[in-house]
Amino acid sequence: MDASRARIVVIGAGPAGLTAAWELAEAGAVHIAVLEATDLVGGLSRSINHRGNRIDIGGHRFFSKSDWVMEWWLRMLPLAAEAGQTPGARVLQLAYQGRRRALERSAGAVESEERVMLLRRRLSRILFGGKFFDYPLKANFETALKLGLWRCAAFGASYARAMLFPRRPERSLEDFFINRFGRRLYLQFFKEYTEKVWGQPCHQISAEWGAQRVKSLSIAKALRHALAALLRRGGAAAEAQQTSLIEQFLYPKYGPGLMWEEAARRLQARGVRLELNAAVRGVEHRGGRVVAVRAATAAGEQRFEADFFVSTMPVRDLVGALEPAPPPAAREIGAGLEYRDFITVGLLYRRLLPTAAGSGALNLVPDNWIYVQEPGVKVGRLQVFNNWSPYLVKDQATVWIGMEYFCREGDELWGMSDEALIQLGRDEMRRLKLADPADCLDAVAIRMPKAYPGYYGSYARFEELRAYLDAFPNLFLVGRNGMHRYNNQDHSMLSAKKAVEAILAGSADKSAIWAVNVDDEYHEETR
Secondary structure (H helix, E strand, O other): OOOOOOEEEEEOOOHHHHHHHHHHHHOOOOEEEEEOOOOOOOHHHOEEEEOOEEEEOOOOOEOOOOHHHHHHHHHHOOEOEOOOOOOOOEEEEEEEOOEEEEEEOOOOOEOOOOOOEEEEEOOEEEEEOOEEEEOOOOOOHHHHHHHOHHHHHHHHHHHHHHHHOOOOOOOEHHHHHHHHHOHHHHHHHOHHHHHHHHOOOHHHOEOHHHHHHOOOOOHHHHHHHHHHHHHHOOHHHHHHHHHHOOOEEEEEOOOHHHHHHHHHHHHHHOOOEEEOOOEEEEEEEEOOEEEEEEEEEOOEEEEEEOOEEEEOOOHHHHHHHEEOOOOHHHHHHHHHOOEEEEEEEEEEEOOOOHHHOOEOOOOEOOOOEEEEOOOOOOOOEEEEHHHHOHHHOOOOOOEEEEEEEEEOOOOHHHHOOHHHHHHHHHHHHHHOOOOOHHHEEEEEEEEEEEEEEOOOHHHHHHHHHHHHHHOOOOEEEOOHHHHOOOOOHHHHHHHHHHHHHHHHHOOOOOHHHHOOOOOOOOOOOOO
């Protein structure tokens, strides 16, 4: 394909859409239009600025097993030297999720610059019974001590039973968790939190979710790892070694939105047309090919004709926008796809309570994320934005917290007023003994629809719908919502890369796109 002649429309200016536009521009394409339904780029990876305090919607750690992704990020935002460090000095190790890689800071890039990456420390823990546990839960002496010997013995017996009598066939997420952790551990640490996230009983969620998100995590693997470490090093040294494997990641100075704002800025400088507030109203097709997209823009409805279309819009919306309408089966599956939505309540505090077990005048805990397993609260996770990047917080003498609530658009939580959500957040921080409402200085509530594609509803028939949509040779589905798949940011980028490769090769084969993230190992729930 002659890229310079092709007309290409990209629907969505999130990580997948902007990556696709960039790779096409790099290949010589000059007729590219990117349509974004909102007034911000970045999709779920945007950063929200509230009075100088920034919110990372859902948390985005910049680490990938893909060298291509890592290099792409660092081309956009160079890795800065820390204060007092010589620019260009080599970073010996970047360690995350059991992976190590050597990185080199960019020559001349310093932390005081606006558009740079920082090297950050990683810590996520579970709050349960007023105590903090490692996330993911580790099979070690510290965990056993906090849980108590009786509870650990019960967990062990339950796990042994699961190993002897596994659930077959493994259809549901409940089956998946019990087979890997035993029923008691599942009930204690997985069931309530997972159902809080998804709003569905685990026995009604496809086991495919577990296969995609936590398939390499199990008690057996944790015990083998702990035993091997003890035999190699012994005790505390072994635990220190394990901890060092997951302690660092890259992060844009002002949050993930900085990455995609920079990508959009460079694309516009290359002549790519970026239409914000352009909501797709129709996707026209004729003769088995997509021919145009109609979008409502500030200038009125516009029609964008093209040779190729890259879509990151939710599959349910895409199916509903097709003109003429798809066959009844495709319409039924599309309409039955479900999503889980997301609310972040940002709370700015003078300090946390001493019971938070933090340090310094702010009683600041060291976590990026805290997974809340306590009964009686609706919050699923807490983010401590100070620990993602100090530049997310306007005043370093304050603590900036993000309380994450999982809901469904139109339900009770979603329908609460901002004031009621903020009050709920303050009350639950008090109930968790983390902060005093009297110390709250400012607050904001932010709603994010379609944050998670659901593995329930009509999802069991998704392959039928995929086959129908893939039959359009010039339509390429990429990204989390574009593929209705729980992809992380780097997986979304890789799906866009594969789509561009197919376009450039003149291929209608979409299998490489759908293969992204299928065989990946466990990764934390970053966006």
